[in-house]
Amino acid sequence: MTAQVTMKSFPKPSQLPVPEGAEGWERLYPYNLVFQNLSGAEDEKFWFCDSQHWPTVFKPFETIGGEFAVKCLGQYNTRHLRIPSANGIEFKVHLGYLYMSPVPVPEDEIPQRVPEFERRVSHYFQNWDELLASWHRKVRATIDEMEALIFEPLPEVVPFADIESGKAKDGSEVLMENYDRLIQLCYQNWQYHFEFLNLGYLAYLDFFGFCKQLFPDIPDQSVAKMVQGVDMELFRPDDELKKLAALAVELGLQSAFSDTDDVAGTLRRVRELPGGEKWVEAYTAAQDPWFNFTVGNGFYGHDKYWIEYQEIPLGFIADYIRRLDKGHEIRRPVEELTAERDRVVAEYRELIDGDELAAFDAKRALAATAYPYVENHNFYIEHWTMGVFWRKVRELGSMFADAGFWAQRDDLLYLTRGEVRDAIFDLVTAWAVGAEPTGPHYWPAEIERRRGIIDALATQRPQPALNTPPVEITEPFTMMLYGITTEQVRQWLGDDAAAEDSTITGMAASPGVVEGPARVVQHADELGQVREGEILVATITAPSWGPIFGKIKAAVTDIGGMMSHAAIVCREYGLPAVTGTGTGSTTIKTGQRIRVDGGAGRVEIIED
Structure with missing residues (x-):
């Protein structure tokens, strides 16, 4: 099987067809985000599509989330914590979707990073409560400052009070400063986002690896059960x-x-x-x-x-x-989750003694302490911070729409953030000199052109990966969070010889076996169609889909590993789940009766 994998490959970026109407799509995004040399290294390196976090095509302004998130993930791996075996993740936008390629640490550098890594990580774990309390204060202060930013039209004339006070400014600097500050505050909270996130994964992975060392045959789900049932x-x-x-x-x-x-x-x-x-x-x-x-x-x-x-x-x-x-x-x-957690912990503790038992207890306690942050940060950054951020962006977009630059407030999203700065200066310059701005004559037609390109890109689903994969996927974050495993890659390539036509395989994310009718949900707007007793099938679930988890019997997703949001949320709701199926949402149809085995990572289509 290994030899077979090495003979197969995903398409190269240069081989993917551009949808009709999307020609010239590369010019919508910053130059550093697109593949520039399609006959060189970028056409050889293995990339996977992160449709877990970015399942739809980027409008130009929206790349900010991908850029900030993946850059800040990298800085904590590489520059803050000095994780011995993992640098950051290189990322590119291709045909509108985000692709990633983990950056390896050279073998000879790994031992050199260990002492500094241990010193830095120990500082966090020894002062966890105090540092986490500080984190909450920093994040909330950033959100409050972002909320206070305003984007208002400039006045007809400078107030006379400004003449009397000798202010000597016209207020346009506030508009420009507030836009720049909005971007900086968003970036600031994304840096804070990763201060603890990788530590949560590290603590869990350390406990996971220790359990595998003590019990080579322990199911992954048994390890996950030992930290479940927490108040998040x-x-x-x-x-x-x-x-x-x-x-x-x-x-x-x-x-x-x-x-x-x-x-x-x-x-x-x-x-x-x-x-x-x-x-x-x-x-x-x-x-x-x-x-x-x-x-x-x-x-x-x-x-x-x-x-x-x-x-x-x-x-x-x-x-x-x-x-x-x-x-x-x-x-x-x-209560049931905590009882099951305590039962599994006790069961394995009975099999250990001496120093190994003390190490087991310490590592499990640390994982249980750090584990909640893996989900909790989501509310403060992806939900709260980004909610305020997008609201302020729409306020700015509305101001431009009122000035005739474009028709709708959301049209601003078709500009890059650098172009928005240019548009602001166009607006304030015309206001200052008493002339007409250029934007109303340029942007409406240009936005419609770009809208057509984005719509065309959205007609084509992304390739799950690009170029030749490694023989074995070994990077732990890639496997745990994204569900990109050797087996998953083989399935994508059609090398899963064990798979049957009626069976879909994926990650055994949350235990249990159930049967029921499938409900395929491609977008959050379709959640209202979910009926009690159905099995949810989706590209990916969001944490905010919690209110429907009490109605469904199980969940199946295309993307995600054992530590993905979908897997964690399903375990905490006591639902069977199979994640990382790759094609579940396109293979299964609404109404089909399916059987989900969350312990084996198998989904069987029983009948139409």
């Missing part, structure tokens, strides 16, 4: 909705939730009922900060946030109310 802040938004649903039932307000798409009408109907004001007060209190939550993943300007689209949380609340009225349990099974 990422689940707070969903928990708040459940509390609000329970309060509505307690107060007898069910009739007010008949049409939650009408937000104002729903809240008015609630207020008109006895106890309604009490409920609205609780609903308002829950919004800060827990409604800073998106049904997407925060990386795109089109992601919808609960705080701005309140029909989304109200719809989830209405569904919880219906389930409560039917006598269903809507709480996450934390």
Whole structure:
């Protein structure tokens, strides 16, 4: 099988066809993000598509999320923590999608990095609580400063008070400074994002490796079970909705939730009922900060946030109310998860003694302490920070739309962030000299041209990988987070000889075996179609899909490893899951009856 893998390859970037209408797509993105030398090393190096975090085509401005996230991941591996076996990840945009290639550490450098790595990591683990509290203060201060930024049209004339005070500035500098500051604050929180994230993975991987050393045949899921059942802040938004649903039932307000798409009408109907004001007060209190939550993943300007689209949380609340009225349990099974965790820990502890037992306890405790951050950071950065960021971008886009630069506020997303700076200077220059800006004559047609290219790129699904893969995938982050394993690559290449036509294989992400009808969801807007007892099949799930996890029987995703958000969330909801199937969402059809074996990583199509 190994020899067979070495003979096969994914297409080279230069071999992929450009969709009709997308010609010239490369010029939409910064020069350093596209492959420049398609006959050289870039056409040889192995790349995989990170459609786990970036499942749709980038508009030019949206590359900021990919650039900041992957750059900051790299800085902590390479420059902060000096991880011996892992540098950062090189990244490029090809045909609108993000591709990654892990940067290896030369073998002779690994021993040199170990002492400094141990010193730096030890500092964090020995001062974890204090440093994490500081992290929360830093992140919240960044969000607060971002919230305070304003983008307002310039006045007809400078106020006379500015003449009297000798201010000698016209206010245009505030507009330019605020735009630059918005970008810097976003970048700042992405640097903070990775301060603890890689430590969470490292602690888990250290415990994982130790368990594999002691028990070579231990299932990966048994290791995962030993840190499950924790109280995560990422689940707070969903928990708040459940509390609000329970309060509505307690107060007898069910009739007010008949049409939650009408937000104002729903809240008015609630207020008109006895106890309604009490409920609205609780609903308002829950919004800060827990409604800073998106049904997407925060990386795109089109992601919808609960705080701005309140029909989304109200719809989830209405569904919880219906389930409560039917006598269903809507709480996450934390007690069962903790009991199972304690049982598995005790079972393995009985097999160890002496120094190895002390090491086992210490490593497990450290993994359990650091593990929650792997999910919790998601709320503060991808959801809260990016929600504020995109809201401010739309405010700026609206200001430009009012000035005639383009038609809709979201049209700004078709510019690169450097072009936005140019547009700002165009606007303030024309205002200052009393002339007409160039933007209204240039940008509308150019944005429509670019929109056509983006739409054309979106008609073609990304290749899962590019060029020739290594014989064995060994880099732990790549396997744990992305589910890019040797077996997965073989399946992509069609080398999985064991696979049957009716069987899809992937990562055994969360245990359990269930059967049920499939519900294929390609976009968060389709979540309302999910029915009770169905099995969710998706490219990837988002943490904010929690409200439907109480309805489904299992989850199947195309992308993700044991430590992906989808895998962790499914384990914490007690749902069987198979992640990293590669083709689950395109092979399985809604309504087909399927069997999911989360322990074996197998999905079988039983019948149409």
